[in-house]
Amino acid sequence: MGRYRPPRKPGSFYITPEGEKALRDEVYQLWKVERPQVTDIVHEAAKNGDRSENGDYIYGKRRLREIDSRVGFLTRRLDKLEVVDRIPDNQSKVFFGAWVTVEDEDGKEQTYRIVGPDEFDLSQGKLSMDSPLAKALLGKSVEDEVVFKTPEGERELYISKVKYQ
Structure with missing residues (x-):
């Protein structure tokens, strides 16, 4: 059995202001807080010599790839999203944000x-x-x-x- 998975259909491109803020906060946390910490760990681990058996180096590099992948996904997704921040005229019906x-x-x-x-x-x-x-x-x-x-x-x-x- 192969590892291929067909691409999922992209979800709707609407988001609430609170949702957009949460995604932007996640990007900030990953890029400005967590990534520099992991980079420092990898840098220090690389100084120790043999990288093939260095757990800090191996897992740090893996975590850097995960962070970069997630930040890339979130950045592309945020570019496409449309923030819905207005209340509809007819408030007796169910619309987005209700x-x-x-x-x-x-x-x-x-x-x-x-x-x-x-x-x-x-x-x-x-x-x-x-x-x-x-x-x-x-x-x-x-x-x-x-x-x-x-x-x-x-x-x-x-x-x-x-x-x-």
Whole structure:
């Protein structure tokens, strides 16, 4: 079995201002803080002579490649992203950036914020706009029912609240 993986379809290019700030902070942290520290470690390790058995040198070089790769990816991604920082005129409908409270058949409520694929985190209630649930929610209004597919089958939810901050 080969290592080839077909390229993933790129996610949507929308991001919230908070998401953009988090990505820019990550680039700064990697490039201005962590990379100089790792460079110093590699430099000192290189002075010790035999590099083939020097763990600090080997792992430091590997970490430098990881940092450079991540910074390159983030830089290219930030160039393409469009920051959505305005609230829509019709605030009763679900659009990008909305906080949506949904209710299932058992009456259990869950609140999600529709965000870009670069900032989703379900533990914080941030739902990627490219996910099946978010695609079903977009454009809907309060009291609408949405049906979307999950690995277990179709699921139905009821929109109980939409708000923007």
